[in-house]
Amino acid sequence: MNNEKLKQNLEIQLEELESLQSMFYNHGELKIEDPVTLFEIKNYINETNGFVPPELDMTINLEVDSLKFQLYVNLPQEYPDISPTVFVRNEKLNRIQNGKLNRDLKEFMENLEKGEPCIFSAISWVQDNATTYVDMSSDVKDISESIEDPPSRLWIYSHHIYSKTKRREIINQAQSLNLNGFCLPGKPGIICVEGATKNCNEWWQIIRSMTWKKIYCKITEEFDDESDFLKFDKFEEVSFQTNNLKCNHMDMGELCKYLEIHKCSYIFKDLFGVEGKLTSS
The missing domain is CATH 3.10.110.10 (Ubiquitin Conjugating Enzyme)
Structure with a gap:
């Protein structure tokens, strides 16, 4: 345009x-x-x-x-x-x-x-x-919580995530569906959701239906047992910004450190095609 x-x-x-x-x-x-x-x-x-x-x-x-x-x-x-x-x-x-x-x-x-x-x-x-x-x-009950479902983890890559409306809905839907993970807005934007497979898939259907320049599920992890699978204890928005003029690009080193803390640094190379490097303190 x-x-x-x-x-x-x-x-x-x-x-x-x-x-x-x-x-x-x-x-x-x-x-x-x-x-x-x-x-x-x-x-x-x-x-x-x-x-x-x-x-x-x-x-x-x-x-x-x-x-x-x-x-x-x-x-x-x-x-x-x-x-x-x-x-x-x-x-x-x-x-x-x-x-x-x-x-x-x-x-x-x-x-x-x-x-x-x-x-x-x-x-x-x-x-x-x-x-x-x-x-x-009042006539429709949410029965999803009573259905046994193995856990999944989705890693979403977006060209950018800036809109406050979209960021609010990403969080609202994740919390409504009892999913853990994080949303990293900026350019590019990264989202991770983990929880019951049915709920992860429902969340993804809702989020990808928004108007995006580019967004796709890059990695899906599936497990038979919830033990030792969940890496996050809640869903949150995080921010690791560089000091560029518009302050909208992520600090890759800080992201790598965040993933390391949550024992999923292995995903960095799959997301970006390069090995992650921790930011020195």
Whole structure:
């Protein structure tokens, strides 16, 4: 995508944002996750700097029939030519119903005409349909925990992970599915999840359905016995940044040290094709 096309897309995104802000003007109804991103987008459009700005993330708080829903939105730089990443959350929804709600919303978004802003359409769909899933939630039980399942560990490699919306969903889904591991945002982005194979696979189906430049499961480890398999005691986001100007590239030495601490340094070469070197203290 050339600079002119990117500027055109960003201008459309800002126009849509202004319209949303005129609709959700009360305090807390619409939140830009990182106000600096908005500043950088405007500077890029005005050619104040040459840095390609980060993707725009926002949260829209909706009240539907006295129930509160959070709509998390990530606008990739190709938007509106491609679909945005959109997720809905509500505390009354269990995991099964939350998954169905977001799958149906995704299907609705994918069927919309590309090239046109569509966040208002997503909002309208949530307002018209969201309470249906709350009503259904008491009738659907999450039985996955009662099913015996051998453990697996997935190692995910992404071209980059910057979006706060995506990072939040990576963590939320992992915790909801009782998975351990870590997410290392930046360029490249690395994610490790471990736990019941069924839950690992469900997590991966959800995460890879987002809009990514490039993401794939590079390594899958499977074991028959959970003993001596699990390397992590929780799921967390970690950060090992270098001192480059944009502060978005990982420090490979610190990552290697982190893997060493968790007794899985052997994976470094499989991930990156080179032997890991520990950072000196």
